[in-house]
Amino acid sequence: MSINKDTIVAIFLLLFCGIMINSSFDIEDPGYQGMKASFWPTIVLCLLSVMSLVMLIKSMVSTTDNNLNSENTNSQNIFLKFKNASICFLMFILFLAFLDYLGMLIGGVLFVFGLLTLLGGFEIKKIINHSIISIITIGIMWSIFTFGLKVILPEGEILRIW
Amino acid sequence: MIDIILQAFASIVLDPVTLGLMFVGTLAGILAGAIPGFTIAMGVILTLPFTFGMTAVQGLATMLGVFVGGFSGGLMSCMLTGIPGTPSSVATTFDGFPLVRSGRPGLALGLGLWSSFFGGMISAVILVALAPQLAFLGLEFGPWDYFSLIIFALTITVSLSGGNITKGLIAGLLGLFAATVGEDEINGVARFTFGFDDFKQGFAFLPVLIGLFAFSQLLTDVEDDKRAKSPLMSQSGTVVKVEHRQAILIILKRWVNLFRSSFIGIFTGILPAAGGSISNILAYDQAKKASPNRSNFGKGEYDGVIAPEAANNATAGGALIMMMALGIPGDIVTAVMLGALMIHNIIPGPTFIQDEPLLAYGVFIAFFVAHFFMVGLQAFSLRIFLLVTKIPMYVLASVILAYCAIGVFALHNIVFDIWVMFFFGVIGYFMKKLGFPLAPMILGVVLGKLAELNLARATGISDDMLLFISRPWSLFFLLMAVISVIFPFYQEAKKETLFAKLYVPISMIVLSLPLFLMGSPVRMIVAAILVLTGAYFLYKRTSSLKTT
Numbered sequence: 001m002s003i004n005k006d007t008i009v010a011i012f013l014l015l016f017c018g019i020m021i022n023s024s025f026d027i028e029d030p031g032y033q034g035m036k037a038s039f040w041p042t043i044v045l046c047l048l049s050v051m052s053l054v055m056l057i058k059s060m061v062s063t064t065d066n067n068l069n070s071e072n073t074n075s076q077n078i079f080l081k082f083k084n085a086s087i088c089f090l091m092f093i094l095f096l097a098f099l100d101y102l103g104m105l106i107g108g109v110l111f112v113f114g115l116l117t118l119l120g121g122f123e124i125k126k127i128i129n130h131s132i133i134s135i136i137t138i139g140i141m142w143s144i145f146t147f148g149l150k151v152i153l154p155e156g157e158i159l160r161i162w
Numbered sequence: 163m164i165d166i167i168l169q170a171f172a173s174i175v176l177d178p179v180t181l182g183l184m185f186v187g188t189l190a191g192i193l194a195g196a197i198p199g200f201t202i203a204m205g206v207i208l209t210l211p212f213t214f215g216m217t218a219v220q221g222l223a224t225m226l227g228v229f230v231g232g233f234s235g236g237l238m239s240c241m242l243t244g245i246p247g248t249p250s251s252v253a254t255t256f257d258g259f260p261l262v263r264s265g266r267p268g269l270a271l272g273l274g275l276w277s278s279f280f281g282g283m284i285s286a287v288i289l290v291a292l293a294p295q296l297a298f299l300g301l302e303f304g305p306w307d308y309f310s311l312i313i314f315a316l317t318i319t320v321s322l323s324g325g326n327i328t329k330g331l332i333a334g335l336l337g338l339f340a341a342t343v344g345e346d347e348i349n350g351v352a353r354f355t356f357g358f359d360d361f362k363q364g365f366a367f368l369p370v371l372i373g374l375f376a377f378s379q380l381l382t383d384v385e386d387d388k389r390a391k392s393p394l395m396s397q398s399g400t401v402v403k404v405e406h407r408q409a410i411l412i413i414l415k416r417w418v419n420l421f422r423s424s425f426i427g428i429f430t431g432i433l434p435a436a437g438g439s440i441s442n443i444l445a446y447d448q449a450k451k452a453s454p455n456r457s458n459f460g461k462g463e464y465d466g467v468i469a470p471e472a473a474n475n476a477t478a479g480g481a482l483i484m485m486m487a488l489g490i491p492g493d494i495v496t497a498v499m500l501g502a503l504m505i506h507n508i509i510p511g512p513t514f515i516q517d518e519p520l521l522a523y524g525v526f527i528a529f530f531v532a533h534f535f536m537v538g539l540q541a542f543s544l545r546i547f548l549l550v551t552k553i554p555m556y557v558l559a560s561v562i563l564a565y566c567a568i569g570v571f572a573l574h575n576i577v578f579d580i581w582v583m584f585f586f587g588v589i590g591y592f593m594k595k596l597g598f599p600l601a602p603m604i605l606g607v608v609l610g611k612l613a614e615l616n617l618a619r620a621t622g623i624s625d626d627m628l629l630f631i632s633r634p635w636s637l638f639f640l641l642m643a644v645i646s647v648i649f650p651f652y653q654e655a656k657k658e659t660l661f662a663k664l665y666v667p668i669s670m671i672v673l674s675l676p677l678f679l680m681g682s683p684v685r686m687i688v689a690a691i692l693v694l695t696g697a698y699f700l701y702k703r704t705s706s707l708k709t710t
Contacts, residue, residue: 009596013332020339020354028351035618037351041342048335055328084390084556085381085591088563092584095567099577108564115560119384120391137561141568149215151572 006059013052021045084119091115103156108138170523173219174531180220184528187224188535191231192543193550195248196239197558202232202248203494207376208562210368210498211569218506218521222499223528229495230282230532233475234540237274238547242267242402249439250474253446257459257466264462267402272409273467275540277420280413281472282533284424285431285479289486290526293515296487300512305619306629310639312613315490316605318433318646322440323599327650333598337606338613340365340586347611348618360578367501369570369583370607374600375494376566377587380559382594390556404541412464419449419465420472427473431480431493445473475533482529485510486522490609494601497608505573638676645669663703670696 024045027038095111102110112134120126145151174180187209194205205228213221236251241258254274261270303311316338320330343354344364355361384390413420423445430441449469450459459466481496489511491497503510508518515522570583590600620629630636648665655662670692677689 005596023354023356027353030349030351032349034622035348037346037349037353040614040617041339041353044335044338044342048332048339051328051332051335055332058328080387081385084384084387088381088384088559089588092563092567095564096577096580096584099580104568104571108568111567112560112564115563116557119556119560120554133557133561138564141565144212145568145572149212149572151214152575153568153571154577 004059004062006055006062010052010056010059014049014056017045017049017052021049087118088115091118099154099156101157103159104153105138105142106156106158107154108142109134112138166519167523167527170219170520171527173520173524174223174527177220180223180528181531183216183220183224184227184532184535185539187227188231188532189539189543189546191228191233192235192238192536192539193547194228195232195235195251196543196547197235197550200248201379202229202236202250203498204376204379205232206495206498207372208565208569210372210502211572213502214505214572218503218508219524219528221502221506222521222525223532225495225499225502226525226528227532227535229478230475230529230536231539231543233282233478234275234278234471234536235543235547236474237278237471238271238540238544239551241270241274250442250477251470252439253442253470254467256446257461257463260460261462261464261467266405266462268405269409269412270462270467271402271540272405273412273464274471275404275537276406276409276413277423277468277471278475279533279537280420281424281427282475282478282536283530284421284472285428285476286526286530286533288428289479289483289529293483293486293522293526296483297512297515300488303512303635304633305616305623306633307635307639309613309616309620310630310636310643311488311490312609312616314639314643314646315609316602317643319602319605320599321646321649322433323601326597327647329596329598330602331647333593333600334602334606337603337608338610340370340603340607341610342614347615360576365582365586365607366573366579367504367607368498368573369579370586371494371498371501371604372566372570373583373586373588374590374604374607377563377583378590378594378600380563380566381587381591383555384559390559391554393552393554402544413468416465416468419452419468422448422452423469423472424476427476428480428483430473431477431482432484433480441473441477442470445469479529482525486514486525488512489514489612491605494604497604500608634676634679637679638673641672641676645673663706664700667696667699667703670699 021042024038024042027036027041029036029038091111091114094114095107099107113130116130116134117127120130142153145153174184190209191202191205194200194208195202206225209225209228213224216224232248233250236246236248237254237258240246240251240255241262244255244259246252246255258270258274261267261273316334317331320327320334323330341364343361345352345362352362426445426448427441430444446466446469449465450456453459453463453465455463455465477493478495481491481493484490485496485500489500489509491500500510508514508521566583567580570579571577573579590603593600593603621627631640652662652665655665657663674689674692674696677685677692680686
């Protein structure tokens with residue numbers, strides 16, 4: 001018996017199913033005739049639980065798969081592997097968190113510039129290139145959506161005050 | 163009928179705006195297909211936000227341009243650099259690249275381009291002929307049959323998406339679950355909202371799709387620091403003159419291969435989730451088996467270029483047949499198109515062609531026209547492709563991530579949709595890392611509400627659950643679902659085992675049962691052929707077992 005990535009995922013999925021099945025008991029029954037609102041999600045969650053259980057058993061029986069003690073799970077390797085993805089996550093969360101203040105135009109330019117610089121490097125030449133790319137691309141996209149497609153993109157408090 | 167076709171023709175060919183949009187769409191598709199790391203589905207998904215402000219015909223025509231262009235874009239990169247631009251052009255590399263290296267790049271590109279064109283044309287004819295007939299067949303379906311068809315669509319997606327079947331089923335079920343969040347369509351009752359008002363509207367299909375597919379793909383593309391910073395291609399190739407005339411003559415001389423590969427493509431496209439990535443390999447394999455010059459394959463054999471390219475473009479027509487006739491997406495691209503139609507309050511299904519003939523025939527004509535654009539734009543796009551390949555991936559990824567956010571916001575003008583896209587992007591990224599296929603989850607999200615609605619209708623009409631197995635069509639689809647779940651085990655099983663020997667004949671015999679139950683003479687003949695063929699294979703294989 002071994003514990004690997006799949007074992008952890010299966011346990012997480014079983015926990016998720018447990019929480020959701022528990023939450024499905026709170027789904028209101030308006031008393032109309034026909035299928036209850038909780039019927040279909042309960043079926044899906046029960047099947048999901050069964051499949052997660054199968055995955056758990058298979059992962060514990062398996063001897064070859066994704067062992068947790070392998071070299072790949074070294075903390076430094078994990079950091080390097082997910083470094084760029086984590087930068088993208090972080091920048092996107094910041095972009096969304098400040099969207100109300102900065103708006104889509106300024107926020108978008110800052111997001112693209114920040115991401116380009118964090119992923120591409122901090123040399124002066126690159127920073128100049130990154131600022132040009134971010135201003136031009138977001139400017140064009142913003143113009144197409146605002147003027148071409150008549151979409152009212154978030155203006156942001158800064159521009160509103162200004 | 164003729165006046166509808168003429169009107170549809172006018173709405174595409176005589177409208178300069180639609181033609182202009184198709185021009186841009188096809189060009190974008192060729193580039194998206196040519197850039198490794200990008201896929202056609204991603205190209206179509208990213209086009210979608212631009213289509214919100216267009217009419218349904220214009221939106222679909224633009225997306226069809228991207229779809230068709232994408233298939234031919236893949237051939238440019240695989241031939242000139244040896245790196246397939248999309249999974250649907252993998253097999254083209256086997257003979258296309260050697261042909262280029264042997265000093266015939268113009269002919270290689272010509273063969274690929276015109277095989278794509280002819281394959282697309284053949285599938286377009288089949289699309290026009292078959293979609294209305296299939297839709298007519300779909301009118302026989304009750305909610306039981308529809309529900310079972312959706313189950314089949316999900317299970318076959320799981321079995322064809324490769325990898326672990328348990329993980330595939332979990333992904334599909336997670337997709338179905340995601341579609342249940344929010345107010346249910348039957349009773350209007352809130353589900354799994356946990357007190358958040360934003361959750362009441364549920365997760366809109368498109369932010370989920372863009373998140374799962376485009377967002378997660380971009381994160382994967384920039385994962386490797388070194389690769390993300392270097393240009394998209396180290397060998398970017400050179401501009402070559404395409405040898406059109408000679409390529410056409412060679413293809414027409416090998417018409418059997420062209421037709422066989424196109425039909426493989428169409429059939430693969432009709433199967434839910436089996437797209438160009440499967441059809442091009444299947445067609446290549448069949449062309450190799452049928453060719454008298456088998457030993458030349460892999461060294462620049464013409465048939466080795468014709469087969470995969472004809473098949474992958476024909477797949478597009480096959481996928482459209484399912485979407486237009488039954489409202490079941492044949493692949494991720496048609497799932498996006500389904501979403502685009504829903505934005506315009508049009509729900510495809512068996513009555514779609516009857517209810518929206520102008521739009522339906524508009525799609526047929528746009529599919530034809532897109533192939534002409536594809537041929538016309540190839541030389542021009544080759545130059546742009548060579549420029550684009552000099553851009554590093556991190557630049558493209560950063561800009562497209564921002565574009566995804568703007569595009570998703572444009573759908574309902576709410577920031578919540580961008581959060582949904584982000585959330586599903588993160589989920590998609592980790593699911594990919596953990597070996598879960600994304601296609602079943604996407605199909606689960608797309609078909610989840612439809613499945614629930616049909617289940618509600620079925621149980622509303624009758625409490626008798628046995629109707630799911632006593633109605634011939636429903637039984638047929640459920641049996642197909644079971645067969646498709648077992649299929650990966652059959653693929654893994656050794657040829658000599660009893661299971662591997664019996665899988666195909668028993669499947670054929672079992673599938674004949676619902677066809678017999680349908681009663682119509684044609685279906686009974688098909689059922690009898692299935693039984694006889696199955697029995698013949700069963701006899702041959704069991705007798706070979708006895709001898710060994």
